[in-house]
Amino acid sequence: MLSINDLHVSVAGKPILKGLTLEVVPGEVAAIMGPNGSGKSTLAHVLSGKAGYEVTSGSILFKGQDLLALEAHERAREGVFLAFQYPVEIPGVSNAYFLRAAVNAVRVHRGLEELDAVAFLKEMREQMKRVKMDPKLAKREVNAGFSGGEKKRNEILQMAMLDPSLAVLDETDSGLDIDALKAVSDGVNALRGPNRSMLVITHYQRLLSYIVPDKVHVLLDGRIVTSGGKELALELEERGYDWLRGDAAA
Amino acid sequence: MSANTELKQLTQKRYEAGFYTDIEADTVPPGLSEDVIRLISAKKGEPEWLLDYRLQAYRAWLEMTEPTWAHVRYEPVDYQAISYYSAPKAKGDGPKSLDEVDPEILKAYEKLGIPIDEQKMLAGVVAVDAVFDSVSVVTTFRAKLAEAGVIFCSFSDAVKDHPELVKKWLGSVVPHTDNFFAALNAAVFTDGSFVYIPEGVRCPMELSTYFRINAMNTGQFERTLIVADKGSYVSYLEGCTAPQRDENQLHAAVVELVALEDAEIKYSTVQNWYPGDENGVGGVYNFVTKRGACRGDRSKISWTQVETGSAITWKYPSCILQGDDSVGEFYSVALTNNRQQADTGTKMVHIGKRTRSTIVSKGISAGRSQQTYRGGVKILASADGARNHTQCDSLLLGSRCTADTVPYVEVKNATAQLEHEATTSKISDDQLFYCLQRGLDAEDATNLIVNGFCKEVFRELPMEFAVEAQKLLELSLEGTVG
Numbered sequence: 096m097l098s099i100n101d102l103h104v105s106v107a108g109k110p111i112l113k114g115l116t117l118e119v120v121p122g123e124v125a126a127i128m129g130p131n132g133s134g135k136s137t138l139a140h141v142l143s144g145k146a147g148y149e150v151t152s153g154s155i156l157f158k159g160q161d162l163l164a165l166e167a168h169e170r171a172r173e174g175v176f177l178a179f180q181y182p183v184e185i186p187g188v189s190n191a192y193f194l195r196a197a198v199n200a201v202r203v204h205r206g207l208e209e210l211d212a213v214a215f216l217k218e219m220r221e222q223m224k225r226v227k228m229d230p231k232l233a234k235r236e237v238n239a240g241f242s243g244g245e246k247k248r249n250e251i252l253q254m255a256m257l258d259p260s261l262a263v264l265d266e267t268d269s270g271l272d273i274d275a276l277k278a279v280s281d282g283v284n285a286l287r288g289p290n291r292s293m294l295v296i297t298h299y300q301r302l303l304s305y306i307v308p309d310k311v312h313v314l315l316d317g318r319i320v321t322s323g324g325k326e327l328a329l330e331l332e333e334r335g336y337d338w339l340r341g342d343a344a345a
Numbered sequence: 346m347s348a349n350t351e352l353k354q355l356t357q358k359r360y361e362a363g364f365y366t367d368i369e370a371d372t373v374p375p376g377l378s379e380d381v382i383r384l385i386s387a388k389k390g391e392p393e394w395l396l397d398y399r400l401q402a403y404r405a406w407l408e409m410t411e412p413t414w415a416h417v418r419y420e421p422v423d424y425q426a427i428s429y430y431s432a433p434k435a436k437g438d439g440p441k442s443l444d445e446v447d448p449e450i451l452k453a454y455e456k457l458g459i460p461i462d463e464q465k466m467l468a469g470v471v472a473v474d475a476v477f478d479s480v481s482v483v484t485t486f487r488a489k490l491a492e493a494g495v496i497f498c499s500f501s502d503a504v505k506d507h508p509e510l511v512k513k514w515l516g517s518v519v520p521h522t523d524n525f526f527a528a529l530n531a532a533v534f535t536d537g538s539f540v541y542i543p544e545g546v547r548c549p550m551e552l553s554t555y556f557r558i559n560a561m562n563t564g565q566f567e568r569t570l571i572v573a574d575k576g577s578y579v580s581y582l583e584g585c586t587a588p589q590r591d592e593n594q595l596h597a598a599v600v601e602l603v604a605l606e607d608a609e610i611k612y613s614t615v616q617n618w619y620p621g622d623e624n625g626v627g628g629v630y631n632f633v634t635k636r637g638a639c640r641g642d643r644s645k646i647s648w649t650q651v652e653t654g655s656a657i658t659w660k661y662p663s664c665i666l667q668g669d670d671s672v673g674e675f676y677s678v679a680l681t682n683n684r685q686q687a688d689t690g691t692k693m694v695h696i697g698k699r700t701r702s703t704i705v706s707k708g709i710s711a712g713r714s715q716q717t718y719r720g721g722v723k724i725l726a727s728a729d730g731a732r733n734h735t736q737c738d739s740l741l742l743g744s745r746c747t748a749d750t751v752p753y754v755e756v757k758n759a760t761a762q763l764e765h766e767a768t769t770s771k772i773s774d775d776q777l778f779y780c781l782q783r784g785l786d787a788e789d790a791t792n793l794i795v796n797g798f799c800k801e802v803f804r805e806l807p808m809e810f811a812v813e814a815q816k817l818l819e820l821s822l823e824g825t826v827g
């Protein structure tokens with residue numbers, strides 16, 4: 096599904112990712128953990144094609160094709176989805192209108208018919224129930240005035256509707272209360288499947304007890320320094336990252 | 346009946362009516378003088394009082410100088426080089442087939458979803474389209490309107506058929522001495538629309554007129570007068586288009602609205618006169634005076650406009666709030682691209698007690714365009730408890746355009762309440778990326794964000810117009826990204 100090889104990325108001339116290598120197979124849920132500033136969001140942005148990130152060397156293959164050759168909107172249409180750490184507000188545009196525009200852009204690219212308003216609304220309402228999202232939010236302006244939890248649910252709703260093959264969730268658990276965390280996790284778990292992979296970026300083991308990962312990778316100073324199963328997250332919770340820093344320097 | 350034969354019948358009908366009697370010699374030579382005005386008036390078979398009105402206006406105009414306070418720059422207009430009268434011509438003047446029409450125009454029509462019927466298209470280019478449109482509206486719905494007692498006709502017909510109404514209200518809101526362009530219009534106006542809604546009548550349908558600037562070197566001076574008698578209501582739509590030409594075309598219209606007691610007028614405009622090309626060659630000079638008077642208590646006038654066209658715009662639809670508890674509204678989206686210049690806004694004059702006004706202005710500048718919002722709020726001493734809310738937002742696309750806000754506020758009554766909000770923003774990279782990440786391309790993303798920015802104005806437009814306005818914005822934004 097995703098194959099990152101020796102990736103080096105600079106932002107404003109400053110190297111952030113320094114030889115990152117990572118393999119994600121179809122159907123796999125991989126957690127990425129790591130201290131603040133280690134480059135997790137940078138990785139998410141590079142995968143989704145945000146401007147301002149300079150790939151100085153290395154490669155990314157996504158479903159066998161050169162991901163870096165695609166523009167941001169093409170990656171989205173090909174199935175890369177990013178659940179934003181800080182979802183963006185778009186004043187004056189209704190949430191439902193925005194989502195339908197996105198869904199249809201993606202569907203057309205994938206050779207599917209556009210959803211008409213009725214079919215779209217039906218599908219959207221169903222998915223909203225899944226993440227226990229207030230139906231009123233469909234009519235509100237995109238993320239404008241949404242609470243932190245509402246924004247995160249909205250991201251998962253979009254993910255469900257856009258049916259990506261690779262979903263990158265950047266700290267989707269931050270700012271969620273316990274109930275919201277459960278609802279969002281249920282939503283994510285429902286989307287697990289053999290043809291969909293997920294990169295779950297988080298600081299906390301708690302999320303991973305709901306969304307149980309197949310693998311855990313530790314990103315430190317721009318590289319994956321160690322990988323393991325779900326137990327690794329527990330170990331990190333107990334010991335922090337310091338014990339790994341020696342490895343990073345080595 | 347096909348559109349072609351319908352068109353032919355309608356246009357011939359118009360000639361049959363004897364209105365334009367001399368089809369061959371239908372354009373007076375360029376230049377302006379009392380003789381030219383007499384000629385226009387005679388050609389139109391006007392009564393003496395109207396000729397006098399024109400001549401008075403002309404003499405006043407001679408004493409006036411062209412205003413220079415607006416933040417626009419253009420080559421001086423040679424008023425002696427303009428032809429002041431041009432009636433529809435027989436075909437043969439314009440392009441003879443679609444192949445001769447500029448492909449850019451065809452593309453624009455296609456994108457607007459307007460079916461391109463060859464005859465109709467050509468007819469438009471040679472000056473029948475506007476006539477065609479307004480005539481067809483009147484014809485199709487004449488029965489229904491007549492039943493309600495509504496008068497909706499060309500200005501010339503109104504002069505013939507309802508001289509007492511025209512005489513009573515013409516110039517009552519925008520006097521012929523009002524300003525340079527209004528005086529010029531009063532002297533030489535050729536046609537326009539007239540609407541009268543009788544007491545207590547809710548006009549059974551939206552009235553619409555499409556204006557077109559057609560022949561070369563003719564200024565367009567139309568005159569619109571709408572009178573809503575006590576307790577009546579009307580919604581009026583004005584659409585404007587102009588064929589593409591290299592020369593600048595002058596357009597100096599006057600629109601007067603009168604709302605009597607408890608009457609309401611909703612006036613919506615979608616204006617896409619030719620804006621010139623990306624280097625600023627050609628395009629329409631749009632110097633328009635639009636003003637509404639809320640004469641009666643509890644009357645209401647609202648202006649809603651979406652402006653994407655014209656090389657230069659000088660336009661301030663205003664409300665004179667005379668009646669107690671009367672309401673004035675101004676909702677505007679102005680988009681400028683390339684080398685367009687717009688100095689536009691509104692003026693609300695509060696005279697009656699508890700008069701209220703709302704101003705929502707959304708300016709979008711792209712390319713190297715320049716846009717100024719000029720808004721005046723005047724509260725006179727008599728206007729106890731008057732209120733105004735002004736919201737004025739500018740959105741800049743790119744870094745080579747400019748947007749300025751020039752508010753004038755004059756308050757002579759201490760009980761007045763005024764609120765003013767103004768913002769200037771750019772489309773943020775984060776917003777754009779969010780849309781891209783959801784699969785929208787850069788152009789669709791920009792359109793979406795700009796449409797969101799304009800929402801408060803679009804929701805004031807009648808449904809069909811709102812859709813057209815959105816498409817128009819998308820067209821006008823084309824090429825601003827990527």
Ligand SMILES: Nc1ncnc2c1ncn2[C@@H]1O[C@H](COP(=O)(O)OP(=O)(O)OP(=O)(O)O)[C@@H](O)[C@H]1O
Nearest residue numbers: 106107109111129130131132133134135136137138
């Ligand atoms: N535009 C930028 N200019 C300069 N430095 C940047 C820029 N964007 C990110 N960085 C730097 O890159 C480093 C990695 O940032 P990133 O956001 O990827 O970290 P993170 O692992 O997601 O951290 P957190 O856990 O706090 O979200 C940080 O040191 C950050 O300051």
Ligand SMILES: [Mg+2]
Nearest residue numbers: 135136137180
């Ligand atoms: Mg981060």
